[in-house]
Amino acid sequence: MTELELTRLCKRLGYHFTDQALLEQALTHRSAHRQVNNERLEFLGDAQLGQIIAHWLFQRFPEASEGQLTRMRAALVRGQTLADVARGLDLGPCIRLGGGEMKSGGERRASILADALEAIIGAVRLDAGPEVCRERVLAWFGDRLDGVSPTETVKDAKTQLQERLQGRQMPLPEYDILTVSGQPPRQSFEVICRLPGYDHQETARGSNRRRAEQTAAAQALAWLEEQLRD
Structure with a gap:
């Protein structure tokens, strides 16, 4: 820069x-x-x-x-x-x-x-x-x-993605760890989120497995919404 x-x-x-x-x-x-x-x-x-x-x-x-x-x-x-x-x-x-x-x-x-x-x-x-x-x-x-509000129910990306696919009677997403780098507590996880029904996948990194999966799910959800709008 x-x-x-x-x-x-x-x-x-x-x-x-x-x-x-x-x-x-x-x-x-x-x-x-x-x-x-x-x-x-x-x-x-x-x-x-x-x-x-x-x-x-x-x-x-x-x-x-x-x-x-x-x-x-x-x-x-x-x-x-x-x-x-x-x-x-x-x-x-x-x-x-x-x-x-x-x-x-x-x-x-x-x-x-x-x-x-x-x-x-x-x-x-x-x-x-x-x-x-x-x-x-x-x-x-x-x-x-x-x-934000205490009374508002917030669904995470994995839940939203699963419900979106279920609503269209499509196979559920699959998650796998690709790599784990570093030593605890400074590890970095790379995961993959696959959408079998759409032959599409997203990868993401996070400081723990759950966070990486949530990010990958959010990316997959954004991609899916784009496809459904077309």
Whole structure:
């Protein structure tokens, strides 16, 4: 990225980095550099995001039960939501990818966008501390925070995909782990979601199997909805 592109990104983020190297690392996918990439920052950002959202929900809904708080948090931190926030910040074109990922449209892939957003959250935490990080996260998630409710039942992507296929009397999706890299607690899972009835599949990565499967299901659901609209 050029200096101008980084400056424009910082303007969209509403934050200018003291250590610009942190931002550049947060935008570097593993396919572009195996040693210096955004996986460690993603790990930190994932933890920060969960804590920030949980604390906000706890304060915003004092009467909500543990189950309601858990469902709202899950809806806000799931891969598809993160990817949508990343798209709103136009992160895709800023992510540094290897040749193979670039050719396959990696900058539009939900899992890559979600990981980059988490990495940026981690980078802001290191660069400016917890309070600034919290303020930025709540700003980026603003509209989505306004839309959550303890009484609204939120179905995750896997459930939505399964119900959509059942409604059309199609075979259910199949999930398998492709690779597991790293050591606990910093592992990365790559999974595949297959739609046998459509001869289509989606792959995604996540910091645990469940998260990877949810992201792959969200991608498959988005693809399916596109097919049904045609």
